[in-house]
Amino acid sequence: MTTAGSLTQKLHEFVMGQPCAQERHDPFVIAEETSERGSMIFGYVRTSSYQMDGCGGRTDVHDVFSLLWACVMRATGAASPILLSEEGFAGIEEEIYARWLVFEQIGEFNDGSSAKQRLLAHAAHAFHVLDNVIGWERIKYPDAAWKDQHGEADDIVASLNAAGEFKDFGEMAGRRECPDWLYAKSHKGRISVVVLPAECMFALRGALLAYRPSSTEGRARTSILASGLKNAISKNVVSTGLKYVRAIEDDEYQLPWRGLDVSPLDPVIIAIPLESHCVFLGAQTLVAVESECGLRQFEAERTKFLERRAKENAVFAADYLFQWPQKFDGSKFEDLIYALLEREPGVMWVRQASPTNERDGGRDFIVRWVVPVGDGAADSSFLEAGVPTPAKALNVVVQVKAINPSVGKSKVQDIRDTVERHEANGYFLIAFPQPASSLVEHLVALGKRGVWTNWWDRAQIETRLRKHVDLIARFADLVKVC
Numbered sequence: 001m002t003t004a005g006s007l008t009q010k011l012h013e014f015v016m017g018q019p020c021a022q023e024r025h026d027p028f029v030i031a032e033e034t035s036e037r038g039s040m041i042f043g044y045v046r047t048s049s050y051q052m053d054g055c056g057g058r059t060d061v062h063d064v065f066s067l068l069w070a071c072v073m074r075a076t077g078a079a080s081p082i083l084l085s086e087e088g089f090a091g092i093e094e095e096i097y098a099r100w101l102v103f104e105q106i107g108e109f110n111d112g113s114s115a116k117q118r119l120l121a122h123a124a125h126a127f128h129v130l131d132n133v134i135g136w137e138r139i140k141y142p143d144a145a146w147k148d149q150h151g152e153a154d155d156i157v158a159s160l161n162a163a164g165e166f167k168d169f170g171e172m173a174g175r176r177e178c179p180d181w182l183y184a185k186s187h188k189g190r191i192s193v194v195v196l197p198a199e200c201m202f203a204l205r206g207a208l209l210a211y212r213p214s215s216t217e218g219r220a221r222t223s224i225l226a227s228g229l230k231n232a233i234s235k236n237v238v239s240t241g242l243k244y245v246r247a248i249e250d251d252e253y254q255l256p257w258r259g260l261d262v263s264p265l266d267p268v269i270i271a272i273p274l275e276s277h278c279v280f281l282g283a284q285t286l287v288a289v290e291s292e293c294g295l296r297q298f299e300a301e302r303t304k305f306l307e308r309r310a311k312e313n314a315v316f317a318a319d320y321l322f323q324w325p326q327k328f329d330g331s332k333f334e335d336l337i338y339a340l341l342e343r344e345p346g347v348m349w350v351r352q353a354s355p356t357n358e359r360d361g362g363r364d365f366i367v368r369w370v371v372p373v374g375d376g377a378a379d380s381s382f383l384e385a386g387v388p389t390p391a392k393a394l395n396v397v398v399q400v401k402a403i404n405p406s407v408g409k410s411k412v413q414d415i416r417d418t419v420e421r422h423e424a425n426g427y428f429l430i431a432f433p434q435p436a437s438s439l440v441e442h443l444v445a446l447g448k449r450g451v452w453t454n455w456w457d458r459a460q461i462e463t464r465l466r467k468h469v470d471l472i473a474r475f476a477d478l479v480k481v482c
Contacts, residue, residue: 008077008227011210012109012118015076015125022120025127028069030119041116043081043101043123045069051139052178054146056095060176060183063192066099067288068133068204069126071272071279073101075211075264077227078122080105080294082275094172094187104275105229105295132203133196134179144178152195153182156248160184160193163247164240169193190290193244201284208264211272215260222260223301224273231273232297233260238271241280241287245269248285255283299348306343310467317466323482324458328402328432334364336475337400337430340464346370348393365398366422371452394425394452400432407431409439416451426452433458 015021024030032041045066047058055061066083073079081101087093106115113121127136138144147153153173160169166189173184182195196204213226221232242257249255258268264281272279275294280287341350348368370393397419401407407429415427429435429443434457443453456464465472465479472481 007212008107008210009109011076012078012107012111012122015121016111016113016118018121018124020124022117023124024120025124027065028123028127030116030123032116041103041106041119043069043103043119044098045101046098051141052144052146052176054148055174055176055183056172057097058146059094059096059172059185060146060174060181060194062096062099063185063288064179064181064183064194064286065134066101067192067277067279067286068130069123070101070274070277071204072126072129072207073119073122074229074272074274075208075227076122076125077107077109077210077229078118079103079107080229080231080273080275082294083277094185102275107228126207129207130204133200133207138178140178144176146174146176148174150175150182153184156182156193156195157184159247160186160244163243164189166191189240191240191244192286192288193248194286194288195248196284196286198284201281201286204286205264205270205281208270208272211264211270213260213262218301218304221297221301223298224260230295230298231275231293232301233271233273233278233293234291234297237278237289237291237293241271241278241289242269244287245280245282245285249282253283303345306468307345309470310343313467313469317469320462320466320469320481322462322465323480325478326404329478330400330402332475332478333402333432334400336471336478337398337461338365339471339474340461340468341365341367341398343468344369344464346391350398364400366424367396367398367428369394369396369426369428371426395423396426396428396452397422397424398428398430400430402430402432404433406434406436407439408436409442412439412442415442415446415453419451426454428453429455430461431455431457432461 027045027047029044030041031044032039045062047061052058052061070081070083073081081103084100084102085096086098086100087095103119107118109118153175157170157173161167166186168188169184169186171187175182180197184193185191211226213224215222215224221234223232246254255267255269260271262268262270264270270281273293276292277288277290278293338350338352341347346369348370351366353364353366370391372391399412401411403411412429419427435455443455447453472479
């Protein structure tokens with residue numbers, strides 16, 4: 001049986017092996033900008049008036065092309081992008097002069113390729129699989145035409161305006177020929193609607209074949225994992241998308257909604273989440289609702305889940321006592337700390353700095369950590385009923401030391417230099433089983449001199465393990481319940 005993961009990997013290997021994989025495929029352009037602070041890889045869509053015109057500087061073309069490209073990239077696991085619009089020269093906000101793709105999540109395939117190589121290859125793949133949807137060879141003047149006043153477009157505008165609170169779908173609507181679609185957009189609602197020929201929609205669903213999502217419902221959002229990428233869709237967004245798909249497709253052609261865990265080839269409405277949009281596909285209708293549906297929303301749902309479970313574990317596992325080995329496997333202990341940090345309230349992300357015991361100045365992790373303003377303690381007391389008090393985000397150097405009977409000051413040197421060298425704002429120490437009193441005094445003194453400091457000892461680690469008892473089974477060879 002082929003799993004979703006193996007299908008994604010096999011498709012990636014095929015994509016990377018194509019002769020044109022590293023070539024540019026307009027209008028799907030992958031670019032890179034480099035500065036002193038590093039490099040950024042991004043995509044953009046921009047067409048020429050020589051090929052086609054109309055619809056406010058080809059707003060429909062830039063909107064639809066970028067949405068289709070982003071959906072294919074998401075389906076293959078290549079990336080989950082943010083779509084950002086560039087206004088036209090006239091400064092009219094409703095017009096899309098170009099569309100930028102910022103790759104918030106880039107797929108990891110462990111094949112030794114760089115992110116740019118992967119994105120180039122998958123942009124080429126998107127160009128080719130969308131040929132049956134768009135028909136690249138047919139896009140040329142004068143065949144590629146836009147018609148503002150069109151009877152069919154007027155009909156869909158009337159249906160869309162009647163379906164909900166937004167009544168401005170007629171301000172930018174019409175028919176595009178070569179490629180063929182009906183297009184309408186509500187600027188107020190940030191909703192785009194595209195009606196494709198049935199054969200083009202079938203081809204589009206085929207281009208998204210690799211998308212095999214798994215989801216779980218929360219109170220307000222549904223979280224999705226597909227091809228290693230993470231998204232979360234608001235239930236309000238789902239309701240909006242379905243409403244406008246159904247407004248266009250009558251009962252004879254209307255597909256049912258069976259949730260998010262469906263294949264693009266199933267005869268149902270499907271939803272493809274991006275970082276900045278959610279795209280719904282019916283029998284012939286594409287509806288794109290602009291809303292945050294990305295990694296940040298997924299992590300917010302994950303945090304709520306972990307907090308709920310931590311509260312339960314704090315009750316049911318309150319009397320757990322732990323047994324540790326006399327000698328640690330340093331890498332496994334760091335893995336445990338990494339897992340605990342990921343679940344710590346206020347932690348936005350954790351990065352491994354280098355392999356265990358490498359001579360990197362003692363740095364083990366870099367953590368982006370939101371802490372209360374004016375507070376030197378990294379606890380979760382500033383989150384009350386899910387509402388943060390005034391807080392600031394810091395880049396924190398985390399070092400892990402496990403030395404019996406205590407971690408002395410001599411084992412943790414040059415803290416201020418380490419923090420400055422890595423352009424961080426704070427220092428956090430894991431001292432197992434405990435820090436020596438001289439080290440505690442040193443950390444407190446640094447805090448008073450403007451370096452944010454804090455630490456966990458054995459008791460702090462065990463308190464967190466009682467909240468996250470699933471980690472005990474995962475690290476059974478390191479820590480046991482006695």
